[in-house]
């Protein structure tokens with residue numbers, strides 16, 4: 001268990017606010033699939049928000065009527081997520097848990113969202129986590145995962161842990177804790193090897209700081225047959 005990285009995330013969540021609204025790509029993914037589903041049928045759709053942080057995505061999902069489980073290793077993140085949903089009268093199952101040792105029901109979820117959380121691990125852990133998430137998906141269920149690309153301008157900075165995994169990244173985004181940057185094709189190969197099907201890979205690249213910082217993300221979909 002990577003207790004240092006876990007402690008770092010707890011320190012971050014205890015000391016600052018982390019996101020309030022979901023990325024538009026998550027909204028698009030969910031709405032493309034479920035917007036035609038009547039409100040009274042949405043609670044039958046079980047969605048797992050893995051590494052949910054302070055609840056931005058879980059809040060959106062609960063507001064749209066889905067049955068939401070949010071999991072994060074940081075107790076402060078989960079407490080803040082609980083308060084965030086409660087203040088709007090929204091409900092979700094929010095749990096403090098390490099995604100490297102999940103005890104959630106096998107084949108319990110129609111949809112799993114990883115909004116930039118799995119990438120915060122070493123490659124061996126990442127492969128295991130995507131494997132465990134596969135077992136949690138129902139047949140016909142889908143995964144949406146977002147992770148950083150080697151095209152980010154801060155790739156290669158900080159302390160190298162292994163190929164494409166760094167920590168103590170001095171500036172730019174991503175910049176908190178350990179980061180595995182994925183090269184083109186890497187996520188697809190990992191997911192295919194586990195058994196995910198219908199994989200679709202998209203990339204989104206933006207600049208910040210007057211063009212000096214490049215932030216590039218993979219947005220990858222996969223399903224379980």
Ligand SMILES: C[S@@+](CC[C@H](N)C(=O)[O-])C[C@H]1O[C@@H](n2cnc3c(N)ncnc32)[C@H](O)[C@@H]1O
Nearest residue numbers: 009019051052053072073074098099115116117
């Ligand atoms: C970049 S943040 C993203 C948070 C959230 N998904 C969002 O979009 O606002 C990464 C999150 O992963 C969580 N995390 C990191 N390692 C974890 C682990 N092993 N198990 C569960 N959560 C973890 C962190 O606490 C943090 O909330």
